[in-house]
Amino acid sequence: MAVYLDERFFRSTRGRIVVLLRRASRRVDELARELGLTDNAVRAHLAALERDGVVRQGGTVRRGRGAGKPAHVYELTPEAEGMFSRAYEPVLSRLLDVLVEEMGREGEEELLREAGVRVAADFGVFSGSVRERLEAAVGALNELGGFAELVEEEGSFLIRGHGCPLSGVVSGHPEACRLAEALVSGLAGVKVHERCERGGSPRCRFEVVPGEAGGG
Numbered sequence: 677m678a679v680y681l682d683e684r685f686f687r688s689t690r691g692r693i694v695v696l697l698r699r700a701s702r703r704v705d706e707l708a709r710e711l712g713l714t715d716n717a718v719r720a721h722l723a724a725l726e727r728d729g730v731v732r733q734g735g736t737v738r739r740g741r742g743a744g745k746p747a748h749v750y751e752l753t754p755e756a757e758g759m760f761s762r763a764y765e766p767v768l769s770r771l772l773d774v775l776v777e778e779m780g781r782e783g784e785e786e787l788l789r790e791a792g793v794r795v796a797a798d799f800g801v802f803s804g805s806v807r808e809r810l811e812a813a814v815g816a817l818n819e820l821g822g823f824a825e826l827v828e829e830e831g832s833f834l835i836r837g838h839g840c841p842l843s844g845v846v847s848g849h850p851e852a853c854r855l856a857e858a859l860v861s862g863l864a865g866v867k868v869h870e871r872c873e874r875g876g877s878p879r880c881r882f883e884v885v886p887g888e889a890g891g892g
Contacts, residue, residue, distance in 0.1 A: 689711065689713070689721055690721050690724065690725055692711060693707060693711070693718070693721055693722065693725065693731075694725070694730060694731070694752065694756065696710055696711075697731060697750060697751055697752050698752055698757075701734050701749045701750060701751040702749065702750060703747045703748065703749055703750070704718050704719055704722070704747065704748070704750070705747065707722075707750070722750055729753055729755055729756070730752065730753060730755075730756045731750050731751065731752055731753065731756065732750070732751060732752075732753050733748045733749070733750060733751075734748075734749045734750060734751035735748075735749050764844070765844030765845060768842075768844070768845050769844070769845045769848060769849065772784065772845060772848075772849040772852065775787060776849075781851060784849075784851055785851045785854050788851060788852060788854045788855040788858070789854050789855065789857070789858040790858075791855050791858075792854065792855040792856065792857065792858025792859040792861075792862065793858050793859075793862050795855070795859050795862075796858070796859050796860075796861075796862030796863045797862065799816050799863055801865070802863055802864060802865070806833070806864070806866060806884070807826070807833070809863070809864040809865055809866065810826050810833055810835065810864045810866070810884065811826050812863065812864070813835070813860050813863035813864040814826050814835055816859075816863050817835070817837070817841075817856070817859070817860060817863075817880065820841045821839065821840075821841035822837050822839060822840065822841050822856075822880050823837055823838040823839035824836060824837040824838070824880055825837075825838075832883055832884060832885055833883070833884040834881070834882070834883055834884070835860060835868075835880065835881065835882040835883075835884075836879075836880075836881055837872075837879045837880030837881060838879060839877075839878075839879065839880070840856075840872070840878035840879055840880050841856070841880075842855070842856065842878075843877075843878040846872070846874050846878045847874060847878070850872075850874050853870050853872045853874075853880075854870065856870070856872070856880060856882075857869075857870035857882065860882050864884075866884050867884070867885070868882045868883070868884055869882065869883040869884075869885070870882055871883055
């Protein structure tokens with residue numbers, strides 16, 4: 677859904693539909709009037725947005741006496757609302773600044789690990805072999821924006837990310853990776869070593885040594 681963050685998108689017809697739906701749920705004919713398009717043209721755009729998980733049908737309403745069958749109402753999905761938020765990076769960064777000032781780096785790391793454990797608990801406990809649990813952990817990490825995959829190298833498992841859900845803060849606060857480390861460890865029930873890349877394009881990277889993986 678990151679493609680929809682492009683400013684050019686919001687100047688396009690589909691972007692204008694998204695902006696209108698953020699203000700209020702609307703029927704196809706209402707969108708068509710607002711945009712100066714035919715109903716069929718609007719339906720085509722809505723179908724594409726629905727396919728990409730940006731909009732959904734939110735029920736039906738009657739258009740008035742003698743107006744035919746009820747019409748579908750369209751609305752943004754909860755996930756799409758996140759496209760409009762730019763607050764998390766500056767807010768989280770400043771919060772971490774305060775934690776360092778108040779608790780020091782070690783105290784901040786301990787708190788971030790605890791946060792990772794609690795996020796893992798929200799997903800529940802995964803079962804199965806070590807590989808199955810790690811694959812499930814990768815899936816959960818991807819739900820949070822990790823874009824990761826599980827690979828096996830020289831007898832060790834490696835979770836290799838192609839992005840980072842905390843990329844906006846790890847350059848200034850590399851200890852934020854401890855949250856992700858505790859998250860993956862808690863989800864898979866194994867000991868995980870964080871080896872994240874924190875250069876220009878931060879990427880998640882976690883190693884699991886078979887001898888430390890526990891049962892499964």
